[in-house]
Amino acid sequence: MPTIMVDGQEIEVDEGGFFVHPDQWTEEMAPELARTAGVGELNEEHRRVIKFMREEYFAKGTGPTVRALGLSSGVPVKRLYELFPKGPAKLAARIAGIPKPRGCI
Amino acid sequence: MTRRVVILGGGTGGTLVANRLRRMTDEASVDIVVVDRDDRHIYQPGLLFVPFGTTRPESLVRPRSAQLAKGVTYRLDTVDQVDLDARTVAMSSGDRLGYDVLVIATGAELMPEETEGLTGPGWLKNVFTFYSLDGASALARALDSFDGGRLAVNVVDMPIKCPVAPLEFAFLADAYFRRRGIRDRVELSLVTPLDGAFTKPIASATLGGMFEERGINLVTEYNTGEVDSSAGRLVSYDGREEDFDLAVVVPVHGGSAWVGRSDGLGDPLNFVPTDEQTLQSMARPEVFVLGDAADVRASKAGSVAHFEGHVLCENVRAHLAGEAPSARYDGHANCFIETGAGRALLIDFNYETEPMPGRYPGRIGLPLLAESRTNHVAKRLFEQFYWHVLLPGRDVPGIGADMPMAGKVPAPMPASSLAGKER
Numbered sequence: 260m261p262t263i264m265v266d267g268q269e270i271e272v273d274e275g276g277f278f279v280h281p282d283q284w285t286e287e288m289a290p291e292l293a294r295t296a297g298v299g300e301l302n303e304e305h306r307r308v309i310k311f312m313r314e315e316y317f318a319k320g321t322g323p324t325v326r327a328l329g330l331s332s333g334v335p336v337k338r339l340y341e342l343f344p345k346g347p348a349k350l351a352a353r354i355a356g357i358p359k360p361r362g363c364i
Numbered sequence: 365m366t367r368r369v370v371i372l373g374g375g376t377g378g379t380l381v382a383n384r385l386r387r388m389t390d391e392a393s394v395d396i397v398v399v400d401r402d403d404r405h406i407y408q409p410g411l412l413f414v415p416f417g418t419t420r421p422e423s424l425v426r427p428r429s430a431q432l433a434k435g436v437t438y439r440l441d442t443v444d445q446v447d448l449d450a451r452t453v454a455m456s457s458g459d460r461l462g463y464d465v466l467v468i469a470t471g472a473e474l475m476p477e478e479t480e481g482l483t484g485p486g487w488l489k490n491v492f493t494f495y496s497l498d499g500a501s502a503l504a505r506a507l508d509s510f511d512g513g514r515l516a517v518n519v520v521d522m523p524i525k526c527p528v529a530p531l532e533f534a535f536l537a538d539a540y541f542r543r544r545g546i547r548d549r550v551e552l553s554l555v556t557p558l559d560g561a562f563t564k565p566i567a568s569a570t571l572g573g574m575f576e577e578r579g580i581n582l583v584t585e586y587n588t589g590e591v592d593s594s595a596g597r598l599v600s601y602d603g604r605e606e607d608f609d610l611a612v613v614v615p616v617h618g619g620s621a622w623v624g625r626s627d628g629l630g631d632p633l634n635f636v637p638t639d640e641q642t643l644q645s646m647a648r649p650e651v652f653v654l655g656d657a658a659d660v661r662a663s664k665a666g667s668v669a670h671f672e673g674h675v676l677c678e679n680v681r682a683h684l685a686g687e688a689p690s691a692r693y694d695g696h697a698n699c700f701i702e703t704g705a706g707r708a709l710l711i712d713f714n715y716e717t718e719p720m721p722g723r724y725p726g727r728i729g730l731p732l733l734a735e736s737r738t739n740h741v742a743k744r745l746f747e748q749f750y751w752h753v754l755l756p757g758r759d760v761p762g763i764g765a766d767m768p769m770a771g772k773v774p775a776p777m778p779a780s781s782l783a784g785k786e787r
């Protein structure tokens with residue numbers, strides 16, 4: 260497994276750059292993870308989505324899909340794409356330190 | 365004391381569970397009631413062939429009631445909501461039905477109105493779906509008069525029923541236009557939110573190659589935000605545009621609306637969180653779920669409902685007998701993939717095992733992950749199997765609920781797909 264350095268800590272990630280151990284994540288890591296994911300400066304809305312992703316992950320074992328995120332986080336899908344261009348579910352999951360959302364088959 | 369099992373939905377899952385459970389339980393001690401809002405059971409896999417004129421729409425429909433065994437009560441009514449604490453089902457007629465065991469089999473609904481512009485002025489003019497009987501019939505007429513241009517097959521978002529059906533549609537369209545001698549005048553593309561042709565890496569690599577061979581464009585990681593029918597354009601949330609003359613769209617799916625009105629039962633999309641092995645709802649041990657209504661990791665497919673049915677019936681029997689449910693569903697699914705010109709491919713997999721080459725159900729069997737005429741014939745015969753074996757809930761020798769490993773040839777994972785590997 261590859262590792263990355265975030266906020267001075269060595270973190271194990273998968274091939275897509277997603278945390279393998281969500282417990283290693285701290286809020287202080289978010290800004291740096293956001294920069295490497297190309298999301299830039301985090302605002303209140305970003306943080307709300309990230310918090311929600313983690314809550315969902317710990318409650319259900321996987322992060323939500325974009326549509327479920329839009330329906331349950333209170334942030335409309337269109338806005339989610341403005342906040343996290345190129346894939347809100349994936350990018351938010353990476354910044355939130357949780358594995359890639361399972362999506363659906 | 366008579367106890368009552370209420371089954372919501374008389375489609376694939378509800379029907380086969382009712383019939384199987386009737387044989388497993390005594391009529392004097394267990395009542396079985398099936399509730400459905402209409403009496404038209406549609407053989408949904410047949411919808412795929414309607415647009416190409418090879419299947420008549422009405423031939424896919426039979427009365428629901430006629431598929432149910434003697435001793436099963438059928439009620440024509442619409443479920444309005446369920447009260448999990450009181451163990452009652454409220455119907456839109458005003459009737460209320462109490463239950464000891466509830467089986468949820470109300471499937472998935474198409475929600476085209478959730479996508480901007482999809483049901484706008486172009487709906488059923490230059491924008492169609494083959495996921496409903498009306499849609500597939502209207503599309504047959506449109507294809508008949510389509511003489512060339514851009515045809516985009518678009519999956520708006522997952523999950524959808526039968527995730528391979530859009531691929532099959534693209535393959536069949538390719539063969540159809542060749543047959544009509546106009547393939548060179550048609551630009552065919554599959555526009556999908558997935559990062560490849562399919563979610564499972566090995567199958568995705570094989571299928572991706574088949575797209576290339578046929579000159580079908582594959583547009584991936586595309587999240588449709590809008591269908592602009594007047595301009596003939598799909599627009600993704602991240603601003604990518606795909607032009608079309610004819611769009612064949614698979615709308616987003618959600619669980620049945622009554623789930624959302626029932627406190628503590630569903631998720632935001634109205635699917636029902638379900639233990640993926642025992643098939644009990646997360647909300648209550650006496651509430652079981654199968655088929656498209658469940659949020660388990662398996663595909664939304666009739667074969668899944670079939671294999672789940674075996675496990676679910678055994679666990680309902682155990683629950684009624686006061687035992688702990690011990691049967692486990694392993695995620696077993698299989699599907700035939702029509703590849704055009706009288707050939708088809710078969711894939712067989714479960715929660716843990718990818719579709720791989722080999723044969724099913726054993727060493728002497730249908731070829732897996734390879735195109736063949738036998739598979740195509742098997743797919744067409746499946747319709748008879750559906751009405752006469754699957755719905756009656758009969759056991760088939762050699763085909764159990766668990767995925768068989770005999771006959772499979774484990775293949776290495778394609779390295780390029782590892783990054784996108786599902787957990």
Ligand SMILES: Cc1cc2nc3c(=O)[nH]c(=O)nc-3n(C[C@H](O)[C@H](O)[C@H](O)COP(=O)(O)OP(=O)(O)OC[C@H]3O[C@@H](n4cnc5c(N)ncnc54)[C@H](O)[C@@H]3O)c2cc1C
Pocket residue numbers: 372373374375376377378399400401402408409410411412441442443444469470471472494495496525526529620621622654655656657664665666667668669698699700
């Ligand atoms: C185009 C297409 C092709 C497909 N091809 C294949 C294939 O090749 N192989 C395969 O295995 N699967 C295929 N499928 C999928 C398969 O048809 C479904 O997965 C399967 O039918 C699911 O069964 P179910 O019992 O969960 O739902 P359904 O069979 O859809 O039944 C749900 C029932 O619930 C009823 N209902 C819903 N809400 C209410 C309510 N509020 N009150 C009362 N009744 C209600 C509905 O009327 C319906 O009868 C295909 C599907 C489509 C659309």
